[in-house]
Amino acid sequence: MSAVIGKNGLAQQKQEGDHATPIGIFPLRKVYYRVDRLLKPKTILPVEPLSPRDGWCDDPASSDYNHFVRLPHPARHEQLWREDHVYDLIVVIGYNDNPVVPRRGSAIFMHLQRPDCSPTEGCLALTESDLRAVLAAGADAVQVHAPA
Template sequence: MRWGIALSALVLFCSAAASGSSDARASTCPANLANQLADTGSATQLITVVSARTRSTTGSLRLWRKSGECWVGVDGPWTAHLGRNGVSETKREGDKTTPAGAFGIQPLMYGVGPNPGMRYRYHRIVCGDWWVEDIRSPFYNRFHHVRCGTKPPFRITSEDMSRSPISYRYLAVIDYNTHPIAPGRGSGIFLHVSASGGPTLGCASLTRAQLVTVLRWLDPAASPQIVIGTAATIRDY
């Protein structure tokens, strides 16, 4: 009998530890959104983007850092512009939604302008730099350079990055649909400058000053994550 009780207690303890657990965090940490997220992995920097509902084209963006076991606020909230058709957990190429979920930040940042002081590696965009959105191309959802002025080996509905000098003054690539890349699931999901102050085609955008603040703050050693969702669903990610 004692063995049975001891074994049951051990199972319960292991189950609680394995859940890792936003519940435990929520009971000991400040009552904020970041401490209620289901799983932030090894990240010690976090961006949250919360929209009011699925069809909303804006969201509240905040920055967080890990302090011990707890998340504490760093900056924000700022208004981020999202896809023209809102956010979606089942994004498809061309549907004009911003993908919902938890994602990393790719290790190379880009921009038409000079590096504003990022800690990430930086590629300055030039003529011939594309982000491929042709679902039939082997380069789908990847950066690809062709000689300036030559026809690329994919549909030119892809992003000619040098032709967006305002939006792509600076950008971070959200690590969506990359491991593995699934044709048709969506491509070129960036955190970039808001050119018009309106909805995007699927990215998230901020004012230039806000974006520069974010990109300078992000540290690849902190394994940052960006979590995007509605007020009703974001805690599930």
């Protein structure tokens, strides 16, 4: 199993917009999936179907920074309901969420790889079969580190 990471590699001190994947051990919080495209994943984590009104705030000036939001939303945000298939299955990684620190990075997920396996903006991307295997195995945390 191999994961695609951010286009700027790994970071000890992640910052918003640096396109790096944070290093550390992080809890897995929740799973979202496109019920119109995929079957519900087997997991011990909470699971919720996505809707076209779902987003994630990535605006460091907002009190909703690094939180799930309903759209429309006044602050800058990512739309979780996408035309491509990258967010058909999303696992929210517990990075910068307890407490949330502005500009330390937001919307760090495990999600599906693009067909060309191109880098992410800071997330971990796996194949659908690998991501489902991680979830089915009862994983409740992820460890991100430099190769040995």
